[in-house]
Amino acid sequence: MKRDQQSECGVCGSSSERLLLHNVRHRGTYRRLCSNCVLKTHQGLFCPICLQVYDPSPPPPNARRICAKCPSIIHSSCSSSSSSSAIAAAAAAAAATSSSSFICPPCSNPNFTFYNVNNKKPKVNGDTTAPARVSNNDVNEILVDVGSAKALVAAAKIAALSMSKAAAVARVEAERRVKEAALAKKRAREALERLLNLAAEEKKGKLARVDGNNGGPKNSNGFTLGN
Template sequence: MVQQEDEDHPSEAVRCAICDATRPFILHLIPYRGLQRHICTACVLDSHPGSFCPICFDVFLNNPPPPLLCLLCLKCPSISHISCVPHPHPSSYLCPLCSNPNFTFFHVTPNANNNTIEINLHLAKQLVAAATIAFESINNAAVMARINADIRVQEALLSKAEAKQVLDRLNNLVTSGNGTGENGRHEAKGCSSQPSDADD
């Protein structure tokens, strides 16, 4: 049993970034449109079709079951275990979300007497699936951020080395030019100090 927040005084901390509705007691931190956002369990599952079986909520992310053991939804990327779909299997399979316009993941009804929510096994599986997807998404985002940071560091080091080479070449040209000028001036001075034929 979990106490739900008073709906008359919702907090920004419990507002989903996708559906903008206040959902009970938990939001998942997950990358969404390039930012880290807090998203409710239902929206995490809605936005990651193909990452889990929408019937048993077994999470497989990028490792779906073999084709012979799963059914693909006709309308979305959702993948269901054949063993989870009631027999007989339809020739044009639709996942629960596509087959029922009123379907929603993590559908809970607070107790009218004490405003609590009972988490049964079915809801617990959905909660765990959403948390697993959120964790993997954050982990993948962190890995990509490290890779991008390493690339930027290498690019910066390469640019620094190239800039140093340019400065070295420029310094060499300046030094070489100054040397030629001094020699020229000394030669000119030496020539002017020699007696001319006119003095004789």
């Protein structure tokens, strides 16, 4: 049985039963995307290493690096970080390929993903990297690690920004259409008034021609009245 389109990611086709989907406006259309696809289709809006969303603006030029293959913007401090995380490790490996350019983790590894889920039980004993439980419609529970949780938060923020901008665009478009409708109504009314005036003038002209053909206006006895 074919699955409902709304229950799948609009890019990778992942099911909402396993991944949380976000509502976004992407390339002029409204879509539902998983966290990983939200991040991969909105490069430049967040740091792909620390996953900080740039709101309202990215860091200044002297505090950032730009991926050589995509619009991703990375904090300079993140690109040189010695963190042992998977994202930072991928970034370090990418940076090592060139001293003058930087390649973000998704571009350096085609199989890279920001968001991973698993079915393992979360660790206890104060392990901050342990997977966290995420409830999806109170039906299934999925487990995500801290890095994936950060990716989920970043994707949610980007989706919120996207929908806010979409709402603003829709409001401007609605106001424009209201103004256009009012202008069209005004022009239609003016055109109708001109048509009525022309009809009245034409009727008046016909009456004048009829009177002229009959020798001018007549009295009650049928005699033409003189000037």
